[in-house]
Amino acid sequence: MIDPRSYLAEHRGAQLEELFNLLRIPSVSAVAAYRSDVRSAAEAFADLMRRSGIEQVGLHETSGHPVVYGEYLHSPTHPTVLVYGHYDVQPPEPLNLWHSPPFEPEVRDGKIFARGATDDKGQITMHLLVAGAMISLGILPVNLKFLVEGEEEVGSLHLADFIATHKDLLAADYVVISDSTMLRPGVPALCVGLRGLAGLELRLRTGAHDLHSGNFGGAVPNAAHALVELLSTLHDSEGRVAVDGFYDDVVDLTPAERRAFAALPLTDREFLDQAGAYSLYGEGGHTTLERVWTRPTLELNGIWSGFTGEGRKTVIPCEASAKITCRLVPYQDPAKVLAAVTNHLRSHCPDSAQLEILDPSGVPAFLAPPGHPALRAAEQALREAYGHEPDIIRMGGSIPVVTAFQELLGLPTLLMGFGLPDENLHAPDEHFSLENFSLGMLSLWRFWQLAA
Amino acid sequence: MIDPRSYLAEHRGAQLEELFNLLRIPSVSAVAAYRSDVRSAAEAFADLMRRSGIEQVGLHETSGHPVVYGEYLHSPTHPTVLVYGHYDVQPPEPLNLWHSPPFEPEVRDGKIFARGATDDKGQITMHLLVAGAMISLGILPVNLKFLVEGEEEVGSLHLADFIATHKDLLAADYVVISDSTMLRPGVPALCVGLRGLAGLELRLRTGAHDLHSGNFGGAVPNAAHALVELLSTLHDSEGRVAVDGFYDDVVDLTPAERRAFAALPLTDREFLDQAGAYSLYGEGGHTTLERVWTRPTLELNGIWSGFTGEGRKTVIPCEASAKITCRLVPYQDPAKVLAAVTNHLRSHCPDSAQLEILDPSGVPAFLAPPGHPALRAAEQALREAYGHEPDIIRMGGSIPVVTAFQELLGLPTLLMGFGLPDENLHAPDEHFSLENFSLGMLSLWRFWQLAA
Numbered sequence: 001m002i003d004p005r006s007y008l009a010e011h012r013g014a015q016l017e018e019l020f021n022l023l024r025i026p027s028v029s030a031v032a033a034y035r036s037d038v039r040s041a042a043e044a045f046a047d048l049m050r051r052s053g054i055e056q057v058g059l060h061e062t063s064g065h066p067v068v069y070g071e072y073l074h075s076p077t078h079p080t081v082l083v084y085g086h087y088d089v090q091p092p093e094p095l096n097l098w099h100s101p102p103f104e105p106e107v108r109d110g111k112i113f114a115r116g117a118t119d120d121k122g123q124i125t126m127h128l129l130v131a132g133a134m135i136s137l138g139i140l141p142v143n144l145k146f147l148v149e150g151e152e153e154v155g156s157l158h159l160a161d162f163i164a165t166h167k168d169l170l171a172a173d174y175v176v177i178s179d180s181t182m183l184r185p186g187v188p189a190l191c192v193g194l195r196g197l198a199g200l201e202l203r204l205r206t207g208a209h210d211l212h213s214g215n216f217g218g219a220v221p222n223a224a225h226a227l228v229e230l231l232s233t234l235h236d237s238e239g240r241v242a243v244d245g246f247y248d249d250v251v252d253l254t255p256a257e258r259r260a261f262a263a264l265p266l267t268d269r270e271f272l273d274q275a276g277a278y279s280l281y282g283e284g285g286h287t288t289l290e291r292v293w294t295r296p297t298l299e300l301n302g303i304w305s306g307f308t309g310e311g312r313k314t315v316i317p318c319e320a321s322a323k324i325t326c327r328l329v330p331y332q333d334p335a336k337v338l339a340a341v342t343n344h345l346r347s348h349c350p351d352s353a354q355l356e357i358l359d360p361s362g363v364p365a366f367l368a369p370p371g372h373p374a375l376r377a378a379e380q381a382l383r384e385a386y387g388h389e390p391d392i393i394r395m396g397g398s399i400p401v402v403t404a405f406q407e408l409l410g411l412p413t414l415l416m417g418f419g420l421p422d423e424n425l426h427a428p429d430e431h432f433s434l435e436n437f438s439l440g441m442l443s444l445w446r447f448w449q450l451a452a
Numbered sequence: 453m454i455d456p457r458s459y460l461a462e463h464r465g466a467q468l469e470e471l472f473n474l475l476r477i478p479s480v481s482a483v484a485a486y487r488s489d490v491r492s493a494a495e496a497f498a499d500l501m502r503r504s505g506i507e508q509v510g511l512h513e514t515s516g517h518p519v520v521y522g523e524y525l526h527s528p529t530h531p532t533v534l535v536y537g538h539y540d541v542q543p544p545e546p547l548n549l550w551h552s553p554p555f556e557p558e559v560r561d562g563k564i565f566a567r568g569a570t571d572d573k574g575q576i577t578m579h580l581l582v583a584g585a586m587i588s589l590g591i592l593p594v595n596l597k598f599l600v601e602g603e604e605e606v607g608s609l610h611l612a613d614f615i616a617t618h619k620d621l622l623a624a625d626y627v628v629i630s631d632s633t634m635l636r637p638g639v640p641a642l643c644v645g646l647r648g649l650a651g652l653e654l655r656l657r658t659g660a661h662d663l664h665s666g667n668f669g670g671a672v673p674n675a676a677h678a679l680v681e682l683l684s685t686l687h688d689s690e691g692r693v694a695v696d697g698f699y700d701d702v703v704d705l706t707p708a709e710r711r712a713f714a715a716l717p718l719t720d721r722e723f724l725d726q727a728g729a730y731s732l733y734g735e736g737g738h739t740t741l742e743r744v745w746t747r748p749t750l751e752l753n754g755i756w757s758g759f760t761g762e763g764r765k766t767v768i769p770c771e772a773s774a775k776i777t778c779r780l781v782p783y784q785d786p787a788k789v790l791a792a793v794t795n796h797l798r799s800h801c802p803d804s805a806q807l808e809i810l811d812p813s814g815v816p817a818f819l820a821p822p823g824h825p826a827l828r829a830a831e832q833a834l835r836e837a838y839g840h841e842p843d844i845i846r847m848g849g850s851i852p853v854v855t856a857f858q859e860l861l862g863l864p865t866l867l868m869g870f871g872l873p874d875e876n877l878h879a880p881d882e883h884f885s886l887e888n889f890s891l892g893m894l895s896l897w898r899f900w901q902l903a904a
Contacts, residue, residue: 195666197666197766199764199766205730206729206730206731206733207727207728207729207730208728208729209728211727211728211729212849213749213751213753213777213779213848213849214647214649214779214847214848214849214850215744215847215848215849216727216729216744216848217744217749217751217779217848218734218735218743218744218747218748218749218779218848219723219727219732219733219734219740219743219744220727220729220731220732220733220734221729221730221731221733222751222752224683224752224753224754224755224774225683225687225751225752227680227755228679228680228683228684228752228755229684229687231676231677231680231684232680232681232683232684235677235681271671275659275663275668275671275672276659276660276661276663276770277658277659277660277663277668277672277673277770278657278658278659278673278804278805278806279658279672279673279803279804280671280672281658281671281672281673281804282670282671282672283670288671291670291671292667292668292669292670292671295670296670297665297669297670299665299669299674299677299766299768300674300676300677300680300757300758300769301665301676301758301759301764301765301766301767301768301769302676302757302758302759302760302765302767302769303676303679303680303755303756303757303758303760303772304755304756304757304760305752305754305755305756306752306753306754306755306775307753307754307775308754308755308756308773308775312651312753312775312777312811313753313754313775314649314651314751314753314777314849315753315754316751316753317752317753317754318728318729320755321760322676323758323759323760323764323765325665325764325766327665327666327669327670351731352730352731352733353730354730359764395666395667396666396667396668396669396670397664397665397666397667397766398666
């Protein structure tokens with residue numbers, strides 16, 4: 001019987017060499033000058049897949065950078081898992097703030113320094129290395145499909161198209177992504193929920209053109225007044241969204257979930273420091289983590305009307321606009337929320353203004369199915385590898401690719417990230433903890449065993 | 453005894469020739485290329501003054517275009533009147549929309565077409581021609597001082613400085629300006645009031661930087677929310693300004709004044725058409741003209757916060773701003789109003805935001821002293837010349853030079869304009885009615901006789 005911990009430790013040198021080769025390729029998807037490097041990275045990942053024993057490996061062209069796909073399907077009675085990652089990286093600038101060149105990976109203080117080390121080359125490489133090891137040993141008990149894209153850092157521009165046109169190829173039981181962070185060193189994390197998003201823009205008009213406040217002021221409506229009057233009705237004095245029906249489908253946390261969140265180590269002080277806000281503010285009756293992870297919001301992202309330049313202009317604006325987005329929580333239907341917000345805006349719009357609603361759109365929240373066997377397996381694998389109960393967390397944002405898997409393939413996603421919050425994602429001196437590189441691979445190894 | 457009507461009619465040809473010579477000079481103060489033309493216009497006006505028998509005529513240099521000054525002070529026991537006008541004009545563009553070249557004056561349909569015909573060369577020339585005629589006939593019974601500037605169309609940049617440093621030179625009993633319009637053809641107008649202005653900018657901050665609405669939304673304040681909450685408190689549901697003390701010094705119109713305004717011919721329908729607004733809106737209990745001429749306002753001239761570009765950005769803004777101006781009415785003190793608005797903003801500012809007040813400043817309203825003998829004389833002169841009771845009107849805006857005369861010299865101003873509202877001021881095909889050119893001169897002649 002192979003001991004994965006020993007096996008992985010014995011092969012550490014070769015694993016790092018594979019990763020370093022990938023980190024040396026400046027696959028910056030946002031910058032046209034790196035186009036051929038991005039392609040080289042795709043080919044290098046395909047090459048690693050092939051050498052790992054993964055089959056049907058190939059580059060799938062898109063209108064942008066190619067998608068790398070490969071599969072290993074030899075356990076007909078066991079689950080098939082789609083593993084997603086990305087081989088592109090953020091631009092490395094500003095270069096002068098790096099302590100070692102971004103595309104010359106090196107280990108210092110137990111950390112791998114390079115652009116892409118934690119986001120996401122390091123993490124997706126762990127998956128390929130573990131699969132390769134288990135395939136070579138003949139002990140991989142699940143079916144794996146690998147989908148590694150090259151446009152995550154530019155908004156996964158063509159991935160939804162690719163998924164929609166390759167539904168059979170990508171069919172699976174669930175998705176696993178390792179492209180996120182743990183809350184704290186030494187404690188693994190499993191993210192089981194993301195908030196959704198619904199947004200729209202609104203425009204108020206009170207007349208054909210702006211007017212001189214001397215000649216007309218006092219006798220005509222002002223679109224900026226109408227806007228503040230309308231927008232001020234969207235929240236009550238307790239910080240709750242005052243839109244009728246907004247909370248209808250929101251399901252309260254169970255006492256156990258609330259206790260679990262309360263036990264997490266993030267303090268309000270730490271949260272406030274991260275935010276740089278002057279104060280915390282939010283819906284009564286909920287802790288900060290509950291507010292950010294599990295409560296829906298309605299935010300004004302932008303408002304504008306009239307003269308905003310330097311100096312003074314005595315104008316009465318005839319037009320005023322606002323951009324609004326709502327963060328949604330599980331069981332809220334984006335279309336229903338957008339309808340509720342639109343109804344509220346229409347019914348509260350001052351008589352003096354004409355209201356136009358532009359670009360309403362949204363995506364639902366994500367919640368890993370409670371009690372899903374893969375969740376149990378992942379918890380157990382992380383517990384064994386780290387010797388610590390995993391933090392069961394959520395995230396307040398959305399991850400478009402998780403939405404795409406949910407909407408297009410009907411698949412839930414397991415977010416099992418091994419990064420740390422201070423690893424300079426998207427910034428100079430990006431790095432990835434060697435310890436998590438090792439314990440992460442151990443976790444994945446145990447996970448496939450337990451998930452079979 | 454000279455009959456002014458006959459005298460003026462006999463000299464019509466020479467009068468128009470003088471005016472046309474002045475209209476031919478493209479004295480566009482806003483455009484550097486016209487600099488020498490602007491100076492030529494100043495010299496031409498000085499020349500006309502000298503030939504009219506006006507004394508002490510000269511150009512006074514400023515940092516911009518020169519001021520032309522002249523005086524005729526030979527009636528020690530009678531009032532001294534300061535007559536203000538300007539010799540500069542607006543740019544003529546777009547040239548292709550003129551039916552005759554802007555600087556080649558011609559008469560069509562009883563109208564003088566040229567840039568500056570009504571604003572203000574035509575009107576100030578009437579003053580010089582009447583003074584010249586009465587001086588040559590030895591019958592000018594008042595003392596006159598002429599102040600003709602060359603920067604009115606660019607905001608009278610250096611005039612306040614000139615007035616402040618020439619207080620003795622400009623000392624007088626009151627000021628007369630003919631640079632405004634009548635309400636309707638055939639009916640002269642006397643403007644007895646202007647609104648003042650008080651303004652400030654405010655900035656709210658809720659934190660050190662904008663935040664991601666996924667990671668922080670629901671648990672931190674949003675500066676745009678704070679702004680709409682704060683600004684929505686500035687008016688009540690009846691359109692009145694809800695700032696404590698705002699109306700303290702506002703004096704209600706007398707029943708006679710209200711009747712006089714109600715008798716004026718401007719309908720709400722016409723006002724609405726001029727405004728291009730979808731509806732009228734304003735303080736309850738006041739007519740449209742009362743609202744615009746005699747009621748103070750508080751207007752948002754501009755508001756802005758967060759992301760205002762194309763598309764969507766899920767940002768929580770940390771800063772939000774607004775520009776506010778108040779139109780003031782007689783007896784309101786700008787400093788007191790600014791203090792009241794500032795107090796309101798401070799006391800209603802949400803706890804989550806820090807408030808900063810920027811650039812507060814203001815000028816008071818103007819009201820011609822009720823019962824002033826010059827008012828009576830002007831009414832009588834206009835009534836005789838036009839054969840119609842003059843409209844006693846106000847204007848909703850401010851005229852900076854009227855403020856300067858009030859603040860720096862302590863002088864009231866009589867606004868006796870002979871333009872018409874549709875004479876394309878600042879636009880192509882600017883023109884001035886020949887009838888008002890004649891009846892205006894007749895009015896001024898009678899005015900000096902009655903004002904003595």
